[in-house]
Amino acid sequence: MQEWPTGVGRNVLASVDSTMSEAARVAASGVFPQWILAHEQTAAHGRRGRAWQMPAGNFAATYLMYPNEPPDRIALRSFVAALALYDAFVAVAGRPDPFSLKWPNDVLLNGGKVAGILLERGSSHLAIGIGVNLLQAPRVDQLEAEATAPVSLVDGTGVRVSPEEFLDLLAPSYAAHEATFVTYGFGPIRSAWLNRAARLGQPVRARTMTAEHHGTFETVDEAGNLVLKTPQGTLSIPAAEVYF
Numbered sequence: 001m002q003e004w005p006t007g008v009g010r011n012v013l014a015s016v017d018s019t020m021s022e023a024a025r026v027a028a029s030g031v032f033p034q035w036i037l038a039h040e041q042t043a044a045h046g047r048r049g050r051a052w053q054m055p056a057g058n059f060a061a062t063y064l065m066y067p068n069e070p071p072d073r074i075a076l077r078s079f080v081a082a083l084a085l086y087d088a089f090v091a092v093a094g095r096p097d098p099f100s101l102k103w104p105n106d107v108l109l110n111g112g113k114v115a116g117i118l119l120e121r122g123s124s125h126l127a128i129g130i131g132v133n134l135l136q137a138p139r140v141d142q143l144e145a146e147a148t149a150p151v152s153l154v155d156g157t158g159v160r161v162s163p164e165e166f167l168d169l170l171a172p173s174y175a176a177h178e179a180t181f182v183t184y185g186f187g188p189i190r191s192a193w194l195n196r197a198a199r200l201g202q203p204v205r206a207r208t209m210t211a212e213h214h215g216t217f218e219t220v221d222e223a224g225n226l227v228l229k230t231p232q233g234t235l236s237i238p239a240a241e242v243y244f
């Protein structure tokens with residue numbers, strides 16, 4: 001197993017409202033990067049303000065960091081985190097083939113959602129929240145009708161791992177991809193992400209705040225946008241929900 005990254009804190013909580021909220025509180029006084037792991041969250045949230053269900057035994061953590069960069073570059077950390085998660089899953093499962101990455105921020109296992117990523121920025125900090133269905137998939141009746149079906153790592157692979165064990169794989173993996181990003185920029189992160197992408201070259205639907213677009217998932221561009229080839233032309237979409 002890789003070593004825990006030097007200079008990165010490891011803070012394990014029995015219970016908290018949300019590791020995102022905890023990160024925001026800690027950020028006010030903190031100056032060093034750290035992982036905040038919670039065994040229970042009482043008010044977890046996902047993207048677009050949705051509630052995030054966290055059945056017992058699942059993984060919930062936030063990586064708190066202080067990047068001094070323009071907002072557009074900071075936002076690319078979601079791809080860095082996705083690659084780190086992918087590597088942690090492959091290390092746990094011992095094989096890469098059931099895993100893929102769904103734009104913008106999900107990890108799929110056998111086509112079902114096994115993990116989600118949420119980025120939140122403060123005045124000086126970035127919080128990267130990661131939720132993983134290690135043991136249990138959330139109930140589908142509490143999800144949006146069209147949401148990608150959730151799956152758990154145990155159901156999809158038969159592998160059972162504790163949140164702490166998963167964190168000990170994820171933290172070094174994140175540090176390695178972060179170093180690549182800082183040193184070489186988004187290029188290698190983008191290439192690696194595309195190599196693991198779900199539905200690349202295939203038809204997808206992208207729903208933005210104002211419209212739904214049908215087209216072929218061409219690529220992810222240098223700014224992290226979804227590039228969709230539609231009958232009306234090629235679109236570069238910065239934010240959307242994608243449906244297969």
Ligand SMILES: O=C(O)CCCC[C@@H]1SC[C@@H]2NC(=O)N[C@@H]21
Nearest residue numbers: 018044045046047061116129131
């Ligand atoms: O797919 C999504 O919508 C993103 C889900 C992110 C959930 C994680 S769990 C740890 C952290 N704490 C939260 O309240 N949310 C994130």
